[in-house]
Amino acid sequence: MEIYTIRDVARKAGVAVSTVSRVLNGRPDVSEETRRRVMEVVTECGYVQNGNARFLKHARTDFAAIIVRGRRSMFLSDVAEQMLSCAQGMKTPFLVKYIDEADDEFDTLRQLYAEKRAGGFILLGSRLDERSEAIRALGVPCVFATVDASRSGLGNASSVCIDDRAATRAMMDHLLDNGHRRVTIFGGNRYGDDVFARRYQGAMDSLHAHGMAFDPEESYRCLRFSLEGAYNEAKRYFEGHRDVTAVLTMSDTMAAGVIRALIDLGLRVPQDVSVTGFDGTQMSRFYVPSITTISQPVEAIARESVTLLCDMLEGAQPRYVTLDYTLLEGESVGPCPTER
Amino acid sequence: MEIYTIRDVARKAGVAVSTVSRVLNGRPDVSEETRRRVMEVVTECGYVQNGNARFLKHARTDFAAIIVRGRRSMFLSDVAEQMLSCAQGMKTPFLVKYIDEADDEFDTLRQLYAEKRAGGFILLGSRLDERSEAIRALGVPCVFATVDASRSGLGNASSVCIDDRAATRAMMDHLLDNGHRRVTIFGGNRYGDDVFARRYQGAMDSLHAHGMAFDPEESYRCLRFSLEGAYNEAKRYFEGHRDVTAVLTMSDTMAAGVIRALIDLGLRVPQDVSVTGFDGTQMSRFYVPSITTISQPVEAIARESVTLLCDMLEGAQPRYVTLDYTLLEGESVGPCPTER
DNA sequence: TTGAAAGCGCTAACAA
DNA sequence: TTGTTAGCGCTTTCAA
Numbered sequence: 001m002e003i004y005t006i007r008d009v010a011r012k013a014g015v016a017v018s019t020v021s022r023v024l025n026g027r028p029d030v031s032e033e034t035r036r037r038v039m040e041v042v043t044e045c046g047y048v049q050n051g052n053a054r055f056l057k058h059a060r061t062d063f064a065a066i067i068v069r070g071r072r073s074m075f076l077s078d079v080a081e082q083m084l085s086c087a088q089g090m091k092t093p094f095l096v097k098y099i100d101e102a103d104d105e106f107d108t109l110r111q112l113y114a115e116k117r118a119g120g121f122i123l124l125g126s127r128l129d130e131r132s133e134a135i136r137a138l139g140v141p142c143v144f145a146t147v148d149a150s151r152s153g154l155g156n157a158s159s160v161c162i163d164d165r166a167a168t169r170a171m172m173d174h175l176l177d178n179g180h181r182r183v184t185i186f187g188g189n190r191y192g193d194d195v196f197a198r199r200y201q202g203a204m205d206s207l208h209a210h211g212m213a214f215d216p217e218e219s220y221r222c223l224r225f226s227l228e229g230a231y232n233e234a235k236r237y238f239e240g241h242r243d244v245t246a247v248l249t250m251s252d253t254m255a256a257g258v259i260r261a262l263i264d265l266g267l268r269v270p271q272d273v274s275v276t277g278f279d280g281t282q283m284s285r286f287y288v289p290s291i292t293t294i295s296q297p298v299e300a301i302a303r304e305s306v307t308l309l310c311d312m313l314e315g316a317q318p319r320y321v322t323l324d325y326t327l328l329e330g331e332s333v334g335p336c337p338t339e340r
Numbered sequence: 341m342e343i344y345t346i347r348d349v350a351r352k353a354g355v356a357v358s359t360v361s362r363v364l365n366g367r368p369d370v371s372e373e374t375r376r377r378v379m380e381v382v383t384e385c386g387y388v389q390n391g392n393a394r395f396l397k398h399a400r401t402d403f404a405a406i407i408v409r410g411r412r413s414m415f416l417s418d419v420a421e422q423m424l425s426c427a428q429g430m431k432t433p434f435l436v437k438y439i440d441e442a443d444d445e446f447d448t449l450r451q452l453y454a455e456k457r458a459g460g461f462i463l464l465g466s467r468l469d470e471r472s473e474a475i476r477a478l479g480v481p482c483v484f485a486t487v488d489a490s491r492s493g494l495g496n497a498s499s500v501c502i503d504d505r506a507a508t509r510a511m512m513d514h515l516l517d518n519g520h521r522r523v524t525i526f527g528g529n530r531y532g533d534d535v536f537a538r539r540y541q542g543a544m545d546s547l548h549a550h551g552m553a554f555d556p557e558e559s560y561r562c563l564r565f566s567l568e569g570a571y572n573e574a575k576r577y578f579e580g581h582r583d584v585t586a587v588l589t590m591s592d593t594m595a596a597g598v599i600r601a602l603i604d605l606g607l608r609v610p611q612d613v614s615v616t617g618f619d620g621t622q623m624s625r626f627y628v629p630s631i632t633t634i635s636q637p638v639e640a641i642a643r644e645s646v647t648l649l650c651d652m653l654e655g656a657q658p659r660y661v662t663l664d665y666t667l668l669e670g671e672s673v674g675p676c677p678t679e680r
Numbered sequence: 681t682t683g684a685a686a687g688c689g690c691t692a693a694c695a696a
Numbered sequence: 697t698t699g700t701t702a703g704c705g706c707t708t709t710c711a712a
Contacts, residue, residue, distance in 0.1 A: 015698075016698065017700095022691095022697095031698090046450075049690075052457070053691090056396050077411070096438075111388060259628065282567055287628070288603055288628045345706085346706060355682080356684075357683090358708075361706065362708095364706095371681060393707090396689065396705080397705090
């Protein structure tokens with residue numbers, strides 16, 4: 001099959017290239033007759049515009065990119081997918097870039113900005129730390145999804161998220177209400193200002209409100225967001241901590257890994273140990289036992305993020321949106337066993 | 341932050357743009373001194389080439405695209421990821437395009453071919469039917485991964501896969517060896533020439549070899565590749581078929597959905613019903629019960645596919661590679677219960 | 681070893 | 697309403 005250029009189409013239709021360009025871009029200043037003739041040739045040849053040439057001209061501010069950090073996260077890819085379908089209706093084209101959890105999303109952003117001239121970004125699964133300053137330097141509109149950027153001081157960054165701290169507090173309350181007193185937390189970084197730190201804070205809020213002490217150095221495990229990571233860590237941990245009766249984790253994936261580890265150690269969930277997740281992924285509903293989790297409003301997060309970015313591309317000031325979460329009860333939490 | 345062009349770099353380094361281009365593309369005909377000076381300016385400015393301009397020149401045959409059909413498939417995204425890391429070492433740049441299971445991968449291919457001038461394709465999770473003829477018309481080198489294209493008659497398509505038919509036969513043998521006689525199959529399309537049809541054939545091979553009849557219209561369910569799909573179908577099915585003691589499914593995801601449905605119906609896995617998966621995803625190892633499955637050699641599939649495509653881009657004839665699989669035993673299969 | 685200059689396919693002034 | 701033409705940033709001959 002031949003590849004046709006706009007010139008070929010112009011020649012075949014007996015018009016100038018600019019006319020073809022106008023037709024293809026839906027400009028109003030073309031006669032119906034000419035438009036019809038051009039479109040006829042276009043469909044006949046199966047002509048498609050060369051995107052490289054197009055965007056070379058356009059240069060920046062033309063399209064937006066969604067950067068998803070955490071290829072393996074069911075939750076994040078669900079949100080990204082939803083964003084894409086919200087973006088269908090907008091005039092700004094969106095593209096998604098999946099990167100590894102170990103990669104630096106700000107490098108990726110800079111790269112996309114320079115290489116593809118993306119005019120705006122949605123960051124999914126990103127963190128806020130000294131490296132996010134890169135965004136300030138670039139001055140390009142960004143939306144942090146699932147992270148709160150209201151205290152970042154970045155002039156060009158909006159955010160959409162749930163109140164991670166309150167949600168985790170509610171989850172810890174739930175465990176304590178079930179009588180658990182020896183609880184451990186499986187999550188990520190507990191310093192700084194990312195979701196994990198906030199969730200950690202929320203758990204602390206609950207524990208302190210219940211007058212309970214918690215030795216972070218002792219009981220808090222740092223884990224990657226992988227089934228294996230959580231599994232291995234949990235297995236090692238529980239070999240030495242048989243008195244713990246509940247585990248609060250910071251993702252459904254981690255919860256699954258922890259549950260599997262407990263079962264392999266001969267412990268029952270939730271009869272011996274209760275486990276909670278976070279995110280409300282599909283998997284949390286289908287796991288055995290189903291996982292008590294915080295359900296994040298995927299569709300709303302996606303819609304808000306896209307809208308916010310599009311508004312900013314048209315000059316709006318950054319905004320910080322907080323959405324509602326739901327504590328979804330599953331089979332993985334039960335009352336504290338009186339003895340083991 | 342400024343965006344620099346190659347001209348800016350050239351000016352700052354006191355050389356011509358062509359020299360900068362040569363340095364950036366690692367050409368040998370540049371003096372060490374000049375190369376160093378240019379690279380200094382490049383790092384200093386944080387200069388990145390404009391991809392659009394680059395590929396505008398290059399036109400086709402320059403880079404390759406991986407089209408993954410089935411966004412939600414853990415297995416396919418694992419393979420795609422592996423392909424990407426194999427491709428790191430090659431001189432051909434690769435890009436990945438994820439599309440929905442409902443989308444047409446050949447439309448996507450045509451689009452990428454025309455719009456981005458991709459010079460070769462790897463198709464993951466694709467089918468072989470009348471629409472794959474589009475590939476013949478385009479004449480662009482393609483590799484089908486996880487599907488056997490040896491009988492497609494396409495002159496420009498290689499393939500890398502396991503023997504799906506033999507694998508499924510082995511799996512069915514495994515169930516029958518465990519004494520099961522009332523088995524049902526949960527999978528996709530059983531006609532045509534795609535993986536599901538082949539797996540279906542393999543199951544039939546086993547049943548026939550054991551002298552067992554199987555009424556396809558009665559017992560075979562068509563399902564989407566989603567947890568919910570499998571769950572709903574299994575729930576409906578088992579409400580009317582309490583005598584079935586084993587389910588052979590065509591993906592780990594489906595197996596999980598089926599298991600959850602059985603448990604919700606008050607049946608135990610594997611004591612009452614045995615269930616098998618396919619693919620050997622990470623999840624199959626961490627599910628409760630862990631899932632007996634066919635483990636596909638992800639890394640080898642990825643490596644072979646990339647190599648094959650690169651060879652074809654240099655003019656090699658298509659080849660058809662079959663790799664080894666492993667039957668991975670889990671907890672989801674047990675002996676046939678004598679009574680229920 | 682380096683530089684000057686001609687496009688790649690498209691868009692968008694500007695002219696007609 | 698349409699056509700002519702000058703670039704967008706880069707690669708790549710061809711000359712020097």
